[in-house]
Amino acid sequence: MKQGKEIMKQKYANKKRKETLTAYLMLSPNIVGIGIFVFIPMLYAVYVSFHSWNGMSDMTFTGVDNYRRLITDTDFLNSVKTTLIYAVTYIPLVYCISLGLALITNSLRGKLETFCRMAYFMPYSISTVVAALIWSFMYDPKRGYFNGILNALGIKSQNFLADTDQALFAVMAVSVWLIVGYNMVIFIAAIKDVPQSLYEAADMDGANAVVKFFCITLPTIKNTTVFILVVTTIGSFQVFDQISIMTGGGPAHSTEVAVFRIYDEAFRMYDFGYSSTMAVALFVVIMILTFIQFKITGSKED
Amino acid sequence: MKLRKMISLTCVVGVVLSLVACGGKKQNESQAATDTSSKKTQIKFWNHWGSETNEAKWFNDKIAEYEELNPDVEITQTNIPMEDYTGARLTTAFATGEGPDIFSASPGTLPAFTEADVLYDLSKYFSEDVLADFSEDAINSVSVDGKILAAPFEQDLLGLYYNKDMLDAAGITPPTTWDEMIAAAKALTTSDVWGITYDLTKGAYGNFIFMPFVWQTGGDFFEGDKSLLNTPEMIKALTMWKQMVDDGSANIKPSRFASDGAILAEGETAMWIGGSWAITQYEKEYPDMNIGLVPLPIPDGGKPASAGGGWRLAVSSQSQVAEQAAKFVQWLFLDEDPTNAIQWNTEVKFSYSPRKSVIEQAEDIYQKGLRATFTNEIYGTEQPELSMEPEVSDIIGDMLQNAIFSMSPEDAAKEGDRKLTEFFEN
Numbered sequence: 001m002k003q004g005k006e007i008m009k010q011k012y013a014n015k016k017r018k019e020t021l022t023a024y025l026m027l028s029p030n031i032v033g034i035g036i037f038v039f040i041p042m043l044y045a046v047y048v049s050f051h052s053w054n055g056m057s058d059m060t061f062t063g064v065d066n067y068r069r070l071i072t073d074t075d076f077l078n079s080v081k082t083t084l085i086y087a088v089t090y091i092p093l094v095y096c097i098s099l100g101l102a103l104i105t106n107s108l109r110g111k112l113e114t115f116c117r118m119a120y121f122m123p124y125s126i127s128t129v130v131a132a133l134i135w136s137f138m139y140d141p142k143r144g145y146f147n148g149i150l151n152a153l154g155i156k157s158q159n160f161l162a163d164t165d166q167a168l169f170a171v172m173a174v175s176v177w178l179i180v181g182y183n184m185v186i187f188i189a190a191i192k193d194v195p196q197s198l199y200e201a202a203d204m205d206g207a208n209a210v211v212k213f214f215c216i217t218l219p220t221i222k223n224t225t226v227f228i229l230v231v232t233t234i235g236s237f238q239v240f241d242q243i244s245i246m247t248g249g250g251p252a253h254s255t256e257v258a259v260f261r262i263y264d265e266a267f268r269m270y271d272f273g274y275s276s277t278m279a280v281a282l283f284v285v286i287m288i289l290t291f292i293q294f295k296i297t298g299s300k301e302d
Numbered sequence: 303m304k305l306r307k308m309i310s311l312t313c314v315v316g317v318v319l320s321l322v323a324c325g326g327k328k329q330n331e332s333q334a335a336t337d338t339s340s341k342k343t344q345i346k347f348w349n350h351w352g353s354e355t356n357e358a359k360w361f362n363d364k365i366a367e368y369e370e371l372n373p374d375v376e377i378t379q380t381n382i383p384m385e386d387y388t389g390a391r392l393t394t395a396f397a398t399g400e401g402p403d404i405f406s407a408s409p410g411t412l413p414a415f416t417e418a419d420v421l422y423d424l425s426k427y428f429s430e431d432v433l434a435d436f437s438e439d440a441i442n443s444v445s446v447d448g449k450i451l452a453a454p455f456e457q458d459l460l461g462l463y464y465n466k467d468m469l470d471a472a473g474i475t476p477p478t479t480w481d482e483m484i485a486a487a488k489a490l491t492t493s494d495v496w497g498i499t500y501d502l503t504k505g506a507y508g509n510f511i512f513m514p515f516v517w518q519t520g521g522d523f524f525e526g527d528k529s530l531l532n533t534p535e536m537i538k539a540l541t542m543w544k545q546m547v548d549d550g551s552a553n554i555k556p557s558r559f560a561s562d563g564a565i566l567a568e569g570e571t572a573m574w575i576g577g578s579w580a581i582t583q584y585e586k587e588y589p590d591m592n593i594g595l596v597p598l599p600i601p602d603g604g605k606p607a608s609a610g611g612g613w614r615l616a617v618s619s620q621s622q623v624a625e626q627a628a629k630f631v632q633w634l635f636l637d638e639d640p641t642n643a644i645q646w647n648t649e650v651k652f653s654y655s656p657r658k659s660v661i662e663q664a665e666d667i668y669q670k671g672l673r674a675t676f677t678n679e680i681y682g683t684e685q686p687e688l689s690m691e692p693e694v695s696d697i698i699g700d701m702l703q704n705a706i707f708s709m710s711p712e713d714a715a716k717e718g719d720r721k722l723t724e725f726f727e728n
Binding site: 054055056057136137139140141142143159160161162164248249250251252253254266267268269270272 | 389390393394396397401414415417418419420493494495496502503504505554555557692693696700703704706707708
């Protein structure tokens with residue numbers, strides 16, 4: 001008997017080892033790819049951040065000079081501030097709109113539901129560049145679509161992308177428009193996973209729709225909420241295409257987020273060393289923020 | 303189960319093998335290409351002119367001509383869109399050692415290339431006679447420590463183009479002073495049309511078109527290592543620049559880059575601060591538009607001034623075939639016979655050659671149509687576009703942005719002066 005059990009254990013261990021090996025084998029192309037194209041360049045960027053380099057001639061080692069410059073660099077601090085303003089507005093906006101659309105679409109039935117789901121998702125399939133161009137034309141101060149509507153309502157034409165107060169939010173609108181459909185689909189899947197029995201029980205207790213949402217739906221889709229929030233946060237720090245095409249960081253730096261500042265320093269100022277320093281600083285900032293976010297939202301596993 | 307595993311494994315292996323095979327095939331192909339043409343010298347010529355433009359087509363013609371005379375040389379022209387070209391493309395190419403052998407460079411980017419030591423010394427390709435034929439300003443603009451690092455071959459001048467029909471309809475005569483220009487821009491602005499268009503984005507071009515207005519007041523940006531930004535002259539120019547934006551007459555969001563003459567020809571604006579490069583575009587693509595041209599308006603008590611821009615051809619010092627590349631550049635624009643230069647400046651596009659022989663021999667062309675205004679009223683008042691390090695260009699660009707969008711001209715000038723002085727001191 002004991003021998004039999006031993007053999008079973010051995011077989012199980014071997015099978016486990018084979019499965020683990022197969023798993024690693026399947027993952028290896030991805031790991032190698034990410035290693036070559038993401039991790040190694042990241043380490044290289046940290047290396048470059050201690051040098052002065054214009055991208056064309058040789059690098060010269062400058063120690064912590066770049067980092068010392070970073071501490072008093074108001075331009076970079078402003079770009080971080082702009083990024084934070086963008087993030088603090090973008091993340092709640094995306095979350096609420098995505099969830100809202102999911103709830104609305106989920107309450108529909110049949111062809112209308114299918115149509116809504118498709119319509120809201122479609123912007124995601126457009127490239128950011130094309131979206132940025134189309135919205136640029138819509139924002140045109142004289143001949144744009146938006147001012148046409150505003151004028152028809154008796155409101156003065158706005159400058160949108162050429163206004164230091166409006167430009168950042170005008171760009172943000174495009175980013176929101178692009179992503180809410182995608183998040184909506186994820187939310188719909190999560191909402192559909194909530195057991196109907198919970199809602200029926202709540203109905204029996206006489207709960208209205210608002211109570212049902214906050215007490216049943218929201219807590220049950222918590223994991224999805226965390227996922228969406230983290231992904232949206234990271235995405236809010238990465239906005240580049242729209243800014244590059246619609247405003248180029250302007251007017252007067254009002255849309256210059258940190259990522260754009262880093263790009264500008266490298267390719268317009270030919271200072272790859274300092275650009276890498278800023279990139280490292282931004283990396284640390286995002287890492288801390290993501291860590292905090294995980295701590296706050298993701299600690300409890302129900 | 304086992305069969306499914308076998309099938310999926312075979313599929314995966316098949317996909318991986320085909321990828322490897324494809325990669326291998328490509329390598330073999332490219333190797334074959336270099337083998338058969340390894341006897342020929344390969345020269346890569348990159349530039350910013352669009353592949354459909356007259357400029358690019360002319361270069362292809364000239365390349366074919368040169369290759370016939372020099373059968374051991376093969377030149378490939380690559381046209382890269384402006385935004386890419388002035389963005390990351392060239393820099394990354396040089397950084398990875400994959401840069402071109404010949405490339406076009408503007409006065410705005412030359413200092414960066416000089417600092418990076420990627421410019422091949424072309425001094426010995428200018429014969430004494432040819433050197434004397436070039437204007438002193440042109441040679442100085444491309445020389446560092448007595449070495450000529452790029453070949454100038456064109457000079458674009460700036461002027462004020464306008465839509466004759468729009469001005470006539472509004473009963474306005476073309477402005478000659480700043481006040482007239484400001485008033486005209488205001489009067490010509492409608493719900494569909496901008497009174498005037500000039501570049502309001504931050505960059506080398508935005509700085510370039512602002513330069514002549516500063517010179518008109520008698521001011522300048524810097525002299526050697528001394529900043530001249532916080533001066534009444536600069537503030538006066540900044541105030542004028544800002545005035546038209548505040549009036550709502552300056553085009554704050556042009557539909558295309560502000561150097562494109564189509565902005566005027568397509569009816570988006572009534573007046574346009576632009577350059578001589580637009581003339582051939584107007585004649586070929588918009589022959590029915592009534593477009594006029596006057597010299598840039600001047601302030602009260604100011605003197606006429608324009609700016610002379612224009613691209614240069616440079617040879618990369620990283621190039622393995624720098625000598626042969628330089629020889630081609632010499633054949634193109636530095637030859638004793640200025641025929642190619644004349645073609646470029648009068649047929650391909652319209653611009654002023656830095657070579658006196660060209661201006662003399664092509665006198666007729668320089669009097670045709672709008673060119674006459676440039677030649678008779680603007681030529682001679684221009685100062686060459688300032689060459690400056692990227693940091694200086696950035697400071698001036700910021701000053702303009704601040705003056706227009708976020709600060710008063712006085713504060714913007716003060717801030718710009720502070721930063722420029724700080725830069726010069728380091």
